[in-house]
Amino acid sequence: MSHLKSFIQDQRTDKPLLLMTHVVYGYPNVEQSLEVMSHLLEEGVELLEVQFPFSDPVADGPVITDACHKAISNRPQLGACLEHIKDLAERYPNSKILLMSYLNPVLNYGVERLAEDMAGIVPGIIIPDITIQNQRMLEPLQKSGVTPIWIVTPDTDNARLDGISDIAEGMLYCVSNAGVTGQQASGLENICSYLTRVRQHSELPLSVGFGISEAEHLLRLKGHADVAIVGSALLKAFNKDGLTGVEMKLNELQSAISKMSAC
Amino acid sequence: MSDEGYFGQYGGSYIPEILFNSQQQLIESFREAMADECFLQQVKSEMQNYSGRPTPLTYCGNLTQSVGGAQIYLKREDLNHSGAHKMNNVIGQGLLAKRMGKNRVIAETGAGQHGVATALVSARLGLECTIYMGAHDIKRQYPNVFWMKQLGATVVPVTTGSATLKDALDEAIRDWCTNYDNTHYLIGTSCGCEPFPEMVAGFQSVIGEEVKEQSIAQIGRYPDRIYACVGGGSNACGIFLPFVNSGTELVGVEAGGIGDGPGEHAKRFNTEQARFGIAQGYATRFLQDDQGQLQETQSISAGLDYVGVSPILADLEQQGKVRMTSARDTEVVEAFKLLMVNEGIVAALESSHAIAGGIREAASMKATDSIVINVSGRGDKDIFNVAKALNDVAFDDFIEDYLGEAAKS
Numbered sequence: 001m002s003h004l005k006s007f008i009q010d011q012r013t014d015k016p017l018l019l020m021t022h023v024v025y026g027y028p029n030v031e032q033s034l035e036v037m038s039h040l041l042e043e044g045v046e047l048l049e050v051q052f053p054f055s056d057p058v059a060d061g062p063v064i065t066d067a068c069h070k071a072i073s074n075r076p077q078l079g080a081c082l083e084h085i086k087d088l089a090e091r092y093p094n095s096k097i098l099l100m101s102y103l104n105p106v107l108n109y110g111v112e113r114l115a116e117d118m119a120g121i122v123p124g125i126i127i128p129d130i131t132i133q134n135q136r137m138l139e140p141l142q143k144s145g146v147t148p149i150w151i152v153t154p155d156t157d158n159a160r161l162d163g164i165s166d167i168a169e170g171m172l173y174c175v176s177n178a179g180v181t182g183q184q185a186s187g188l189e190n191i192c193s194y195l196t197r198v199r200q201h202s203e204l205p206l207s208v209g210f211g212i213s214e215a216e217h218l219l220r221l222k223g224h225a226d227v228a229i230v231g232s233a234l235l236k237a238f239n240k241d242g243l244t245g246v247e248m249k250l251n252e253l254q255s256a257i258s259k260m261s262a263c
Numbered sequence: 264m265s266d267e268g269y270f271g272q273y274g275g276s277y278i279p280e281i282l283f284n285s286q287q288q289l290i291e292s293f294r295e296a297m298a299d300e301c302f303l304q305q306v307k308s309e310m311q312n313y314s315g316r317p318t319p320l321t322y323c324g325n326l327t328q329s330v331g332g333a334q335i336y337l338k339r340e341d342l343n344h345s346g347a348h349k350m351n352n353v354i355g356q357g358l359l360a361k362r363m364g365k366n367r368v369i370a371e372t373g374a375g376q377h378g379v380a381t382a383l384v385s386a387r388l389g390l391e392c393t394i395y396m397g398a399h400d401i402k403r404q405y406p407n408v409f410w411m412k413q414l415g416a417t418v419v420p421v422t423t424g425s426a427t428l429k430d431a432l433d434e435a436i437r438d439w440c441t442n443y444d445n446t447h448y449l450i451g452t453s454c455g456c457e458p459f460p461e462m463v464a465g466f467q468s469v470i471g472e473e474v475k476e477q478s479i480a481q482i483g484r485y486p487d488r489i490y491a492c493v494g495g496g497s498n499a500c501g502i503f504l505p506f507v508n509s510g511t512e513l514v515g516v517e518a519g520g521i522g523d524g525p526g527e528h529a530k531r532f533n534t535e536q537a538r539f540g541i542a543q544g545y546a547t548r549f550l551q552d553d554q555g556q557l558q559e560t561q562s563i564s565a566g567l568d569y570v571g572v573s574p575i576l577a578d579l580e581q582q583g584k585v586r587m588t589s590a591r592d593t594e595v596v597e598a599f600k601l602l603m604v605n606e607g608i609v610a611a612l613e614s615s616h617a618i619a620g621g622i623r624e625a626a627s628m629k630a631t632d633s634i635v636i637n638v639s640g641r642g643d644k645d646i647f648n649v650a651k652a653l654n655d656v657a658f659d660d661f662i663e664d665y666l667g668e669a670a671k672s
């Protein structure tokens with residue numbers, strides 16, 4: 001069983017929902033992005049998704065895209081990013097850190113090299129521009145225990161859900177509805193039947209992202225998902241009020257979860 | 264072409280999972296349509312009766328004489344409706360969108376030529392149309408933006424990143440991710456995920472097919488060389504593909520911009536700044552830095568200002584079946600002028616790259632040799648840029664007067 005799966009299942013024994021918060025490495029600069037990450041981990045988020053920025057993030061909406069472009073102007077290095085993640089992982093052993101990026105920076109670094117550098121430190125990687133057809137490209141990662149996190153959507157039909165479930169490990173990333181990150185989560189009305197259907201095809205923990213921004217969204221996920229992924233909402237809060245904004249947003253989300261009764 | 268849209272190591276499909284069904288539907292519909300005689304007839308009829316095909320192959324006696332060397336012929340894609348080869352592709356994809364039951368199309372555009380062509384066809388076919396265009400390109404190609412709007416299209420300025428074609432393409436993919444149910448992504452060049460490279464190159468191949476017949480009729484044989492400018496690569500694929508393995512040498516001309524440094528040009532070949540990469544849905548040679556970030560590009564012509572290139576051309580170049588060269592902005596403006604004054608043909612700045620490459624090499628060829636240069640589009644849209652490049656002071660006066668009059672009324 002993958003590290004990630006057992007970690008999530010362990011955490012879930014006494015928590016109704018886990019949080020995976022997202023931070024763009026290097027935005028607005030490396031130092032401040034690390035500060036935000038430390039803060040989130042300090043406050044006990046179970047999972048941290050670190051996005052290594054790419055110039056052409058086609059699955060991201062305006063808020064994250066803009067952050068990526070600003071981050072890139074500081075010329076972030078993937079090697080240094082991994083060192084920083086390693087450092088955070090050592091300081092916060094009770095949480096797990098996942099890497100998110102697009103294919104090109106990953107290929108550029110070298111999949112084998114990345115697998116070596118991430119082994120034992122980062123249990124999973126999210127790459128939104130690869131689908132299971134090209135899974136073999138990521139084999140070295142898989143072999144090193146760095147699980148590629150596969151994405152499913154409300155449109156993924158049952159046959160494809162089976163295909164994805166066959167190879168998936170760790171957790172599934174369930175996109176809440178059509179579109180890119182940061183849009184209003186309008187489709188959450190149907191989230192229940194969608195996640196129920198995914199559950200029928202996979203035993204993996206389910207994480208849900210895209211447009212999750214408020215306490216109310218978390219309530220809808222309760223009992224259907226294991227992990228709520230929050231990205232653009234935290235970035236928006238940061239853009240508005242800096243670290244204090246992040247604190248307030250996180251507080252809002254965490255207290256909503258602690259008010260839920262465990263299930 | 265091999266399975267799953269690969270051309271050698273290039274091409275393929277690297278798209279978000281959300282697009283999977285929509286892409287499968289597109290691949291299937293495209294295959295069905297191409298096997299349907301009725302659809303092919305419809306495309307042909309629109310190309311003839313709406314766009315004015317076949318376009319002529321024009322012998323340029325004066326230009327040949329002034330260059331001294333090979334006989335120079337021009338393939339006149341500038342005479343298409345809309346003034347560029349882009350029309351060939353939008354007719355095909357527009358009809359395909361209708362066939363798939365989509366009521367909305369989206370497109371990216373650089374020079375605005377593809378945007379205008381898409382807006383024209385959308386008006387004719389009754390499709391809702393949204394065009395993504397880099398804010399930087401809008402500034403240098405406003406006349407095209409004006410026409411897109413008049414035609415009823417929504418033009419969305421893209422301000423992210425370098426605010427040029429690559430960013431417009433990203434934004435179009437994001438729209439497609441969101442609205443695939445009713446929307447067809449009508450990509451403007453032979454790039455992107457399967458089946459776009461093959462599809463666009465296929466609809467454009469009418470150019471090369473015509474040149475085959477016309478060169479036999481007018482030259483008595485196939486030309487020794489064919490030149491085409493290479494942005495995303497659609498006009499080059501269109502004129503080259505029917506000639507692959509025919510003995511004719513195929514030469515692509517990229518934008519040399521203002522220099523060889525990073526960000527100063529849009530050369531995806533013959534430079535260490537470009538190498539294999541995966542972005543925007545497909546694998547090809549991308550201009551990128553040491554971290555794999557796509558680079559900024561520069562060219563006097565917005566239509567060649569792109570970081571990637573058709574996977575079909577990347578593969579053909581690797582196989583040695585297409586040769587790539589480039590022309591700098593200054594050389595391009597000279598070529599533009601030379602053609603204009605010798606033959607009375609105003610070529611687009613994009614196409615003027617092909618002219619520059621062609622005349623540069625024609626000079627050292629024999630008079631018994633002949634070359635065909637693809638004039639992918641006409642230059643009317645470039646009036647502002649050309650006036651600036653030629654330092655035409657009277658043009659500035661005209662603009663000032665025009666603004667003065669507009670302020671009064």
Ligand SMILES: Cc1ncc(COP(=O)(O)O)c(C=O)c1O
Pocket residue numbers: 347348373374375376377451452453492493494495496497498499565566567611613614639640641
């Ligand atoms: C006139 C003209 N020629 C060439 C191009 C470059 O595109 P491609 O390389 O796909 O032919 C453009 C693109 O906008 C164009 O408008």
